[in-house]
Amino acid sequence: MLDAILKFLLSIISQPALLLGLISLVGLVALRSPAHKVLTGTLGPILGYLMLSAGASFIVSSLDPLGKMINEGFNIRGVVPNNEAIVAVAQKVLGVNTMLILVLGLVCNLLFARFTKYKYVFLTGHHSFFMACLLSAVLDSAGLSDASTIICGGILLGAWSSISPAIGQRYTLKATDGDEIALGHFGSIGYYLSAWVGSKVGDPSKSTENIEIPDKWAFLRNTTIATAITMIFFYLIAAIAAGPTYISTISDGESPYVYAVINGLNFAVGVAIVYAGVRMILADLIPAFQGIARKVIPNAVPAVDCAVFFTYGQTAVILGFVCSFIGGVIGMFILGFLGGVLIVPGLVPHFFCGATAGIFGNATGGRRGAMAGSFVNGLLLAFLPAALLPVLGDLGFENTTFGDLDFALIGILLGQSNHLMGSVGVYMIVLIALLVLFIPNFFKTRTHALNNYYEDPEENTKEETI
Numbered sequence: 001m002l003d004a005i006l007k008f009l010l011s012i013i014s015q016p017a018l019l020l021g022l023i024s025l026v027g028l029v030a031l032r033s034p035a036h037k038v039l040t041g042t043l044g045p046i047l048g049y050l051m052l053s054a055g056a057s058f059i060v061s062s063l064d065p066l067g068k069m070i071n072e073g074f075n076i077r078g079v080v081p082n083n084e085a086i087v088a089v090a091q092k093v094l095g096v097n098t099m100l101i102l103v104l105g106l107v108c109n110l111l112f113a114r115f116t117k118y119k120y121v122f123l124t125g126h127h128s129f130f131m132a133c134l135l136s137a138v139l140d141s142a143g144l145s146d147a148s149t150i151i152c153g154g155i156l157l158g159a160w161s162s163i164s165p166a167i168g169q170r171y172t173l174k175a176t177d178g179d180e181i182a183l184g185h186f187g188s189i190g191y192y193l194s195a196w197v198g199s200k201v202g203d204p205s206k207s208t209e210n211i212e213i214p215d216k217w218a219f220l221r222n223t224t225i226a227t228a229i230t231m232i233f234f235y236l237i238a239a240i241a242a243g244p245t246y247i248s249t250i251s252d253g254e255s256p257y258v259y260a261v262i263n264g265l266n267f268a269v270g271v272a273i274v275y276a277g278v279r280m281i282l283a284d285l286i287p288a289f290q291g292i293a294r295k296v297i298p299n300a301v302p303a304v305d306c307a308v309f310f311t312y313g314q315t316a317v318i319l320g321f322v323c324s325f326i327g328g329v330i331g332m333f334i335l336g337f338l339g340g341v342l343i344v345p346g347l348v349p350h351f352f353c354g355a356t357a358g359i360f361g362n363a364t365g366g367r368r369g370a371m372a373g374s375f376v377n378g379l380l381l382a383f384l385p386a387a388l389l390p391v392l393g394d395l396g397f398e399n400t401t402f403g404d405l406d407f408a409l410i411g412i413l414l415g416q417s418n419h420l421m422g423s424v425g426v427y428m429i430v431l432i433a434l435l436v437l438f439i440p441n442f443f444k445t446r447t448h449a450l451n452n453y454y455e456d457p458e459e460n461t462k463e464e465t466i
Contacts, residue, residue, distance in 0.1 A: 015125065016049055018046065025041075045280070045285045047280060048277045066235055067346070068250060079401055081385045083349075101149070106122075108157065109162055117441060120161075122161035122303045127305075130407065131410070143423065148423070164183075164406060168188060171191070171192055175363040181282075182301045182302065186406035187356065191353075191356050194361040197373040197376050198366075198372065201365055201372045202369035207362055209314070209316070231264035235260035244256045271310075274307050310356075312359055325345055328343075330382075331345075331378065332344060341389060349381055353377060353405070354374045358370040388408040
């Protein structure tokens, strides 16, 4: 009976759509909303996330042939960062520990949100799962026992789920014009760095979203059409480089140029579906979350997936993707020149992470910020996964690795600490994480949720957003 209940709870936790719906349900009940609002407010985020996931799957399926064409056309071979791929391999040997770390991490995140000033509730369930997998792999390679791996991994997952949204919340509020959400995605370091770079090189008033377009090019203001044209260009270049003979092996004999155009159009459709899902999530989740913020975890802030931010800078999304990918290509050549492992730019991480980096860079530095910030993000998406590879141990990950920057940084930090000090180094990191979480409780801060205030660039005033 207990086993069946545990499996049921794990099934809910592992489904981000149901997790969002459950959070909305709790919030609406806490607000004592009428039954019909509870029903619609619960189903809205679930359907919105399923729509977002469908769009993301559409994008991923469209990017897969593009990656193959680029590899074939430009003769690139190496390690391809892909979270889903490495998790699939790791689960064969780390499945039990990963799931227990996930459960403990989610519980710790809620406890930290309740009892510390890190009031951020991490709602991106699949990224929590990926991080749990990374932690189980690295801690297992460090030689910790299963019990120590689960306890340390769960605490670290809960701690980083609380700390990472807080680190750059000031940038997040600029990117969203003060909307009461935080970033719940483990590429966060790249996005915050992009915002910092943007603030040094550009002017936020010269936003990508304010680019003046002549009347004859006004159709480009339609994001779906602009995305379609951009991606068709990329696909055609890749198809020409790969050649018709190779294209026929992945297109079931279809004309290479028709195949390229259709995939470019499918990509644009996927982006449009993501936007629609995001709007549906935000419409119901944020009002419902106020119930949690008032009744369950006072002043709580929802930390949501990076794709939720795409509607805040739709031109920056494409610009960030392109510049991040260019940075990844240059990083790959630098690694090759230095004799390191080639990290082949994965189009999935470069799209989602590069796009988000572009949005954050644009928020602080306009067009220049979006380009420079996402380019730096792209370079790091090459260098850091390469440095992570030795830390993962002998688990058969030679053809893939984790793609997003937080995974690489956490993995490298734990691996190097273990290398220098053994298991003591790992325990020290856990202790430091707990100190970082609880020390702010003893100091007066501007807001109840750490760093959650918005600076209006026009009025030059700061106000609480909780």
